[in-house]
Amino acid sequence: MLIYHGSFCVIQKPKIEYSRDKLNFGKGFYVTPLMEQAEAWVARFKRTGRNAIVNCYEYDENKVCQNYRIKKFKEYDDEWLDFIIACRNGDLIYQEYDVVEGGIANDKVFNTVELFMDGLISKYEALGRLKYQQPNYQICFINQEVINQYLLFKGSSEK
Template sequence: MFNNMGGKTMTITVYHGGTEQVNSPLCRLGRENLDFGRGFYVTDIKEQAYRWAITTAKRRKTQAVINIYQLDRDAILTEARCKIFKAYDTEWLNFIVASRRGENPASIYDYVEGGVANDRVIDTINLYMSGLMSADVALQRLAQYQPNNQICLLDQSITDKYLVYERTELAE
């Protein structure tokens, strides 16, 4: 891949765990009220995509697959409206809570990246959302965990331009 200046850019390998081949991802098909809003989710952690695929396949009683892509992250960070969370911090917590409440804080972005509100941390988030835990206590609990990483592609033109399908593998 080349950037707008004619120079070569670096791509990263990203994964989407699921139950079907997705060679042309559609951002509008994602579920609402997820961590970073409705979009196409990938991760640069293969084991994480594998776990997502297995969980989804068990629920749907079908085969788990991993879709593999090349993502020109450098170009996206230069060209798109991006938000990157580096830790489970106050800003991340408030963004996740707003997303889960349907407030769609991701609507002003094309690309959001950061920690996953997964099984390890969701109880803390739910206690905070219900008012049973303060933000300070929630953040102290979240600080015990190293965030996994997820990338949410929210803009179809950015996705079409910078996410290149490579192949699909069975998650066995």
């Protein structure tokens, strides 16, 4: 499968060490199988006058599934919400996995998550709001070995 990473530079050999902490699925290298999502990610670089680069990689998910621990969230549900909040709060729960996949907590979704985190709405209400959101999809590579062995850089394009 082809997957994409939006950045301000070409990234032929991704390194997790350059990732920020406390992201949706923890510290890792984030990609998406949706080109339009990657293009939306790089739009923020363009708005600030920086380069907007979409990097493309080949990823053999079947081989990774045989040898590594993968967590897939199929929808915005109770488990997804707990996981996102734990990771955003700095909990290292994500380190139980090599790869985590699922819906992205974009600005619209994260507004609901923040309302819940701040105690302004209940978990029940948060999940009720999230069920109407169309999830975008992200894949987070947490284990550098998976990247080194199973991501093949195919090229990049400036947007």
